[in-house]
Amino acid sequence: MYLRRNRRRRGKWDYDYWTLVESVRTERGSRQRIVATLGKVPGLNKEERVGWEEVAGVLNGRPKPEADLFEKEDDIPQWANVDTRRVRVERLREFGSVYLGIILWKRLKLDDIFERLQREGREEIHWADMFVVLTLARFCKPSSELAIAESWYEKTALEDLLGITVDKVNDDRLYRGLDEILPHKDEVCKHLQERYTEWFGSKFDFLFYDVTSTYFEGECELNAQAKYGYSRDKRFDCKQVCIGLVVNLEGLPVGYEVFDGNRKDVTTLEEMVELMEKKYGQAQRVWVFDRGIVSEENLDYLREKGSRYIVGTLRDELKQFEKELSEKNWDEVECGVEVKIVGHPEHGEEKFVLCRSHGRAEKERAMLKRQLDKLTDEFEKIKKGINEGRLKNKDITKIDRRIGRWQGRYTKAAAMIDVELIKDGERLVDLKIQRRTEKLEWAEKANGCYLLRTDLTEEDPKKLWQVYMQLNQAEKAFRMEKSDLWMRPIFHQKTDRVQAHIFICFLALAMYKSLELWMASKGLGNSPAKLLEEFKEICSMDVVLPVKDHNPIRLCVVAKPDNHVQILLHRLDIKIPNRPKVVRNVVETLAV
Structure with a gap:
């Protein structure tokens, strides 16, 4: 929710007032709804x-x-x-x-x-x-x-x-x-x-953990943590550090750690859990994180610690629940989003929550169609060149590389199309293009679907989904730090100065989120x-x-x-x- 300033003129006078507005999902898309008028x-x-x-x-x-009865007034003109x-x-x-x-x-x-x-x-x-x-x-x-x-x-x-x-x-x-x-x-x-x-x-029963990166301007030769790695900012040409942030259910920042720039997300969980327990005690908490941090080793570690978890899973695991995807016993958690709990014989007491978003399905379907159309057009150009004789005498390896470049650009579509160069001896004759029907059918069925995994005893899939969706509070905190608080890029070169810069950003984020909750408590949105x-x-x-x-x-x-x-x-x-x-x-x- 956010504030919108309004002005209305009545006669000779202008009146200012505020409306509290929120965005809601409807069948016709996102719409704005006035929650309250603050006059x-x-x-x-x-x-x-x-x-x-x-x-x-x-x-x-x-x-x-x-003022005391005989106290002198100091407001004398x-x-x-x-x-x-x-x-x-x-x-x-x-x-x-x-x-x-x-x-x-x-x-x-x-x-x-x-x-x-x-x-x-x-x-x-x-x-x-x-x-x-x-x-x-x-x-x-x-x-x-x-x-x-x-x-x-x-x-x-x-x-x-x-x-x-x-x-x-x-x-x-x-x-x-x-x-x-x-x-x-x-x-x-x-x-x-x-x-x-x-x-x-605030309570800290649920802790939401996510990892991001921020890049440097300069060589950063004096910073041992500054390294090249996967950049969320798409700045693969710059060194970076990774930051692991923990927030609570309301999005208030609880703690953070700075990791080497080439550190994989999945390797940071144990260290972060150890640090949080060392600083704040070994309470039985519920950890929530996305599929980038999930591994069997990490989940085994949390179980040994006595901690609970709600996590996202890799998309490939949806294949195990293909039958359940086709069934109709879904519960609607909000407009356009459906969920249901399914079990798996190999995972004991663990539960899986199947989630399906119609809006997300339309988006993924459109993205895949665009890639398929683009990739098919490029393959047809190559096929036409071969049939017209313009590419028959060219080196076959060069044409292979050309095909590979387009497959690398449209990776999702490349998995749906088989291409084969047809040769007559050493001479190119044709390019065979064939769409993989089974893959396309599975993609259509899995569009908009994702899978959650938990060991909580809660049986209501709506509550489990709502808790997991609060993970966007950590993602929102990262956006605030990077955009509103300008944490990136970092111009400091020394390790301690970089750490201090990130700490200042963390304090500003704590103030920012506190202001957000303060506003919400006063009916002023967020x-x-x-x-x-x-x-x-x-x-x-x-x-x-x-x-x-x-x-x-x-x-x-x-x-x-x-x-x-x-x-x-x-x-x-x-x-x-x-x-x-x-x-x-x-x-x-x-x-x-």
Whole structure:
């Protein structure tokens, strides 16, 4: 579900409101359905005065204390003669996104854990503050450490919120911050798991595991893990590392490990399970992963550990259940998707869940037809050339290679077509092209079907299918890291710096997913990118008031958000400073 902004005009006035929209599958394809309308809510226009000195309490979730009966009001207006023709605005800064980022940082109590873990030394700026800057930059606007120091930091309100002046944030300090944060990885991952439970009531009975890769720019000679391997990014020309990520049922990132770039997915499971048990205890968990990690050795290992599993299987195993595919006793789990449980005499108490998706079947059927048509056309061209005499005198091995190239391009179709060069002695006569009927019939029957395997005692195939489909939470997390958080490509060359870069991306992902669940709990859908985009409209600025017979007065203020943004702030119960702060000089800051 995601938020859609709407505007309606009535008379002379424009009204902004939000609708919560979700995509649903129907027989006619994907359609959008309005779940709820988020309009004006009670209390939206009620103004609560929040000063900059109260920001720390707001960020930590502490309510504003009530004023004492005899307490002096500090909100006394200062009177001065101001030349309105010379009033100007300076230092326009991005406020909303970084303010939201700090709220998430404090809600996850990452400030507390880093303050406890990081020892103070002779550094001028505490390293825990640098960790905030690095993670917020990755969360709000992913960029390099050099870009953070040279442009991004000074364009945000972090100087006012963190109390760190612009001149103290430089690329050298940020790079050293990467070196300092890496040793805390295991403790922070453990802390996040505890915080998920406190904030969202999350459980970790089901763990979803998947592996991806991310590539490097450069030779990476100083990184022993950077190697050539199977690239999910289609960058086979670049070295890479593989990342194994574990998330829970809600998609919250629990832990991760970095593997060599040429490591096969199937070989990473045992190491990841050992690491998770070592860090978080040997609870009896249910592991969910796809067919790329499945092997009999891995399943035997999980059974010996006392762990349960729901896994995808290789497509070839569908052949064992050809009879069941033709039967009609299917249960519909959602529109266009059917499932049923089948047993197998050779696998004891294990269950297999046959799944069939009509939408997926149409897609696979169209893809195969396209490949068959393309490959047949190319073979017909070769056949025509032989029959017309243009290819009769050519070397037969060259024609074989030409046929092989097209078979390599259309691999699925190549398995469905038999081709044979007909020769009369040493001379080519014809090319025989014949489609394999049995293969085509099986492909038609298996289109849209896949097979799950589990040792759980659950008998309802719908529940088993729904649990397995949550594996897309891990895939979604990878997409967030690579696209929204720009984890790829990696420009760092040293092993520790690469590990620290991935750790920063992991922390930003934890904030991203926490924001998603927070939004869902408030009825705002599950699209954090849209919310961040709207919050970026909130800016802070310095208003300079030229005063008669006195130095100009400089006020730091936060612009009042538009109505549609106020609705979002009200839903999330976020208060922003709405009282100006007098700035004695440009470099004065407010420490939170």
